[in-house]
Amino acid sequence: MMRLATDVGGTFTDLVAYDDATGALYTAKSLTTTHDQSIGVLDAISLSESHGLPMQQVGFFVHGGTTVINAITERKGVRTALVTTAGFRDVLEIGRGNRPDLYNLRSSTPPPIVPRHLRFEVRERCDARGRILRALEEKDVIACALHCREEGVEAVGIVFLHSYANPDHERRCAAILREMLPNVTVSASYEISRHWREFERSNTVAMNAYVQPIIRRYFGNLENALRKKGLRGPFYAMQSNGGIATFPKAVEAPLTLIESGPSGGVAGAVCIGSVIGETEVLYLDVGGTTAKCSLIRAGNPKLDVEYKLERTRLSPGYTVQIPVIDIVEVGAGGGSIAKIDAAGRLRVGPQSAGSMPGPACYGRGGTEATLTDAKVVVGIFDPANFADGRLVLHPKLAKKAIAKIGEALGMSVEQAAEAIIKIAEENMINALKLVTIRRGYDPRDLTLIVSGGAGPMVAASLGRELHAAKIVIPLYPGIFSAWGMLAARPRVDLRQTIYLKAIQASLTEIDRLFAKLEKEAAAELGRSDHARTDFKYAVEMRYVGQEHSVPVPYNPRSTLEELMTSFHTAHQRAFSFCLPEAKAELTAIHLQAKAMEAVLQPTEVPDPKVHPHVIKRSVYFGADLGWQRCPVYQRTTLPICQVFAGPALIEEPTATTLILPEQTFHRDRTGQLIVIDQRNDVHMEKSKEILDQRAAKRDTRKGHTE
Numbered sequence: 001m002m003r004l005a006t007d008v009g010g011t012f013t014d015l016v017a018y019d020d021a022t023g024a025l026y027t028a029k030s031l032t033t034t035h036d037q038s039i040g041v042l043d044a045i046s047l048s049e050s051h052g053l054p055m056q057q058v059g060f061f062v063h064g065g066t067t068v069i070n071a072i073t074e075r076k077g078v079r080t081a082l083v084t085t086a087g088f089r090d091v092l093e094i095g096r097g098n099r100p101d102l103y104n105l106r107s108s109t110p111p112p113i114v115p116r117h118l119r120f121e122v123r124e125r126c127d128a129r130g131r132i133l134r135a136l137e138e139k140d141v142i143a144c145a146l147h148c149r150e151e152g153v154e155a156v157g158i159v160f161l162h163s164y165a166n167p168d169h170e171r172r173c174a175a176i177l178r179e180m181l182p183n184v185t186v187s188a189s190y191e192i193s194r195h196w197r198e199f200e201r202s203n204t205v206a207m208n209a210y211v212q213p214i215i216r217r218y219f220g221n222l223e224n225a226l227r228k229k230g231l232r233g234p235f236y237a238m239q240s241n242g243g244i245a246t247f248p249k250a251v252e253a254p255l256t257l258i259e260s261g262p263s264g265g266v267a268g269a270v271c272i273g274s275v276i277g278e279t280e281v282l283y284l285d286v287g288g289t290t291a292k293c294s295l296i297r298a299g300n301p302k303l304d305v306e307y308k309l310e311r312t313r314l315s316p317g318y319t320v321q322i323p324v325i326d327i328v329e330v331g332a333g334g335g336s337i338a339k340i341d342a343a344g345r346l347r348v349g350p351q352s353a354g355s356m357p358g359p360a361c362y363g364r365g366g367t368e369a370t371l372t373d374a375k376v377v378v379g380i381f382d383p384a385n386f387a388d389g390r391l392v393l394h395p396k397l398a399k400k401a402i403a404k405i406g407e408a409l410g411m412s413v414e415q416a417a418e419a420i421i422k423i424a425e426e427n428m429i430n431a432l433k434l435v436t437i438r439r440g441y442d443p444r445d446l447t448l449i450v451s452g453g454a455g456p457m458v459a460a461s462l463g464r465e466l467h468a469a470k471i472v473i474p475l476y477p478g479i480f481s482a483w484g485m486l487a488a489r490p491r492v493d494l495r496q497t498i499y500l501k502a503i504q505a506s507l508t509e510i511d512r513l514f515a516k517l518e519k520e521a522a523a524e525l526g527r528s529d530h531a532r533t534d535f536k537y538a539v540e541m542r543y544v545g546q547e548h549s550v551p552v553p554y555n556p557r558s559t560l561e562e563l564m565t566s567f568h569t570a571h572q573r574a575f576s577f578c579l580p581e582a583k584a585e586l587t588a589i590h591l592q593a594k595a596m597e598a599v600l601q602p603t604e605v606p607d608p609k610v611h612p613h614v615i616k617r618s619v620y621f622g623a624d625l626g627w628q629r630c631p632v633y634q635r636t637t638l639p640i641c642q643v644f645a646g647p648a649l650i651e652e653p654t655a656t657t658l659i660l661p662e663q664t665f666h667r668d669r670t671g672q673l674i675v676i677d678q679r680n681d682v683h684m685e686k687s688k689e690i691l692d693q694r695a696a697k698r699d700t701r702k703g704h705t706e
Contacts, residue, residue: 001059003600004231006041007238007261007482008032008065011288011335011354012453013040014479017053018486018600026053027479029387029654031356037065038222045229056230062485064238064260067218068211072113072258072309072318077210078154082114083144083173084202085161086121091202101313110315113206118151120144122160122173128196128499130166141173145180156181157209159189159202164497185212192253193321195588196497200306204320207309208255215254219247236490238264240324242301243491243594249524255322258307261481262292263325266301268484269449272474274299275602275670278447282436282468284428285481286455288335289352291428294327295435295446302326305495305551305590323493328434332427334372334454335359338420340408348423360401361393369405371424371454373398374417378620380457380658382632382651414620425461432466440573443468444680451480456657460646464660464677471675475602478654486600492521495590502541502567502584504560510539511556513589521593532596540588541567543579549587550574605640605671612637617649625661638667 004017009032017026028051030043041063049055071077084091092112099107122144123137148156156177163170167190174188187209189201223235237250240259250257262285269283273296281296295302307324311317331350335358338348348371353359357366361376361383375381376398383393399413406416436443448468450459456473463471476483494517500506514537527533537556540549550570554563568578616629628647635652638644643666646659650673659665662678 002054002057003060003062003486004045004058005062005264005482005485006044006064007264007479007485008037008040008063008067009261009287009481010066010290010333010352011358012478013037013044014482015041015044015048016476016479016482016486017048017058019057020598023603025476026051027476027653029390029479032354034070034354034356037067038218038225041222042225042229045226058231059233060236061226061231061233062236062238062244062488063222064257064264064481064485066261067215068254068257068260069309071211071214072207076214077113078213079118079152080114080155080157080206080210081118081120081144081148081151081153082157082159082202082206082209083120083122083141083177084159085125086123086140088161088198089119089121090116091198092119092206095199096316096319098316100311100316104313107314107316110310110318113203113210113318114157118148118153120147124160124169126160126162126166126169128162128165130162132166132168136169136172138172138176141176142180145177148177148181148184153181153184154213155185155187155209157187157189157205159198159205161198162196163188163190164194164196164201185209185216187212192255194494194496195305195321197321200319200321203318204255204322207318207320208253211254212251215257216251219251223247238267238485238488239491240307240322241303241491241493241592242267242270242325242488244485244488245490245492253322255320258309258320258322259324259327262294262327262329264483264485264488265292265451265481266294266296266325266327266484267488268451268474268480269294270296270299270301271484271487271599271601272449272472272672273447276447276472276668276672276674278470278472280446282432282443282446282448282466284432284448284450284452284455284459284462286428286450286452286458287333288453289331289333289354290329290350291332291431291452291455292327292329293428293431293435294325295439295441297441303493321495323495326435328431330427330431332371332424332431333452334370334375336371336424338369338371338374338402338405338423340405344408346405346409346419346423348420349427359398361395361398362391363394363397367401369398369401369416369420371420373401374420374424375457377402377413377417378421379618379627380649381656382617385651387653415623418620418622421458425458425465428458428462429465432462436466445469447472449474451477453478453655456650456655458658460658460660460663460675460677463675464663464679467680468677469680471677473650473655473657473673473675475671476654477652477657483600489597489599490525490595492524492593493590494521494593495588497588498586500586502560502564502586506586507558507560507563510554510586510589514556514591517589517591518593521591525593525595527595534594534596536592536594538590538592539563539586540590541570541584541586543571544583544585551590554589602670602672604669605667607640608637609639610637612639619647619649619658621647621661635667635673640667640669642666 033039125134336349359370443466
């Protein structure tokens, strides 16, 4: 059987196909068509067919992309209404009083997705235990339907107070609306989130309804086009939790696709980490528009169960109750535009040249300098062999664009290019530090896995700056997110609010609730038994009197004492303190269910067993080293496990890797490119020497005191 994955990025649409029987791998890259992303997908498929991909043999398809996130950030969703409990119409407007930056008086709350005149109230009421205090007034629902029809609404969200505890009223309201408005999509909050906090639940259902018709049309059109190409299915979508779901399931809750593409890369990084024996991984994906990074601990990516969309220092953004891999993103990629601001400072990004017109060197009409143009100027790319020769670069156009920056700064073209590269890399470093140092993790203990079309050209510099233990460039880095989607398994995340005291008797109730969720998850995954399903359990706990909870791993066989120990440890990491004598309570349970199906795994690659043919190219390494002649290797010709020294360039169809002086590199048995920085050993020795000196001084002071 053939497995096929496509990933729509800001600049390129990537394709990977894998033959289970023969191990053959097909890859393709096409320009993203922003007005209709499915066109770019079909372009990539057509390109693959021209290279021999047998579409009739494809029996598995998974797709990831930016459709959902683009519709929200560009405000191109449909006209949406919200039906809520009487008295709670303005929950979306009131929001939270929290500021992302406490003392920043410029902060402001973003406008709600649903305007006030399209938010309707219905008389009904349940308490926090799910007990009905007032029955649903169905005539109010009928009136809402008539208003929606008059307003030309295309989608309706429903969120009633405490419906996470008792969804009966929401279920009945949805049935009435679907009957009266057959051409309108209806999204009820209990179908998406069973967690408390009314503002966040309201945001979640409003966002989900806002994009649901768009995803339904997009996936419907895409599936029809794929079937005409001969694909039989099944058809899957990459979810933000690192797993995949069928198209129908994704259409029910399209918000789960909000970080669809980047999550594929994280799934791939987990797989590569497992193959090379590294469970502590820092993953970075640098594409044409953005750089995204995520932390993987003990072989599992960190999951954020309350994702904050469009959060900045000046805005709290939109909080949605969807499990999303914790990804930090910055506007720094190969297409990031370099400009001189009003104060005369050089800035790179967040604006991007995208695929059209693209960087100046593409020769498609772009005139502004980008990171890719800077890399062309310093000699990293071979103009005639970029993107496997499918895109010819124009160095003269790149130099012309960079020269404008140089003139404004009083620099040569090379110096200006170096300045652009340094600023772009600094933006990426800041993002990497956000998920490591600022959260208490030392990058020196982590393996840095870097992918994306623009990632390998900056990986060595970033790894050196972070003193990473090891730098890994995976196979097919320029299409790695698509590759990672073939390594992802069907997955369901179920999270439910509870309220129990942390006592031994509560564990029995928790086990009962988890057993109920297990059956539900197995049904969603299409499993009749648990034998082929992997379950992971977590609870959320807090000290009595606290507002917020922390996630704690849960073992159904654990004792209360073991659970409390885990809770104190988690609280200590999250808040830098714990209260072992204080009472605690449980506020939620979280079940992760994964279908243990066969997925793509790296296999050993053949050893060329010949010395690679080497050419040389001049590369500019900054003012200190200037221009140097560097050997240029083709990745597939590197002998397995043979160590080479930098500086060097390694080319492959989807990326070019730069190796710095005092770095070594080799291909391992599965073809992963491993880079080791010799300076790190020196740095570690100096750090140890400094720590020893400080310890000696403390001992000396202690001796004087005594």
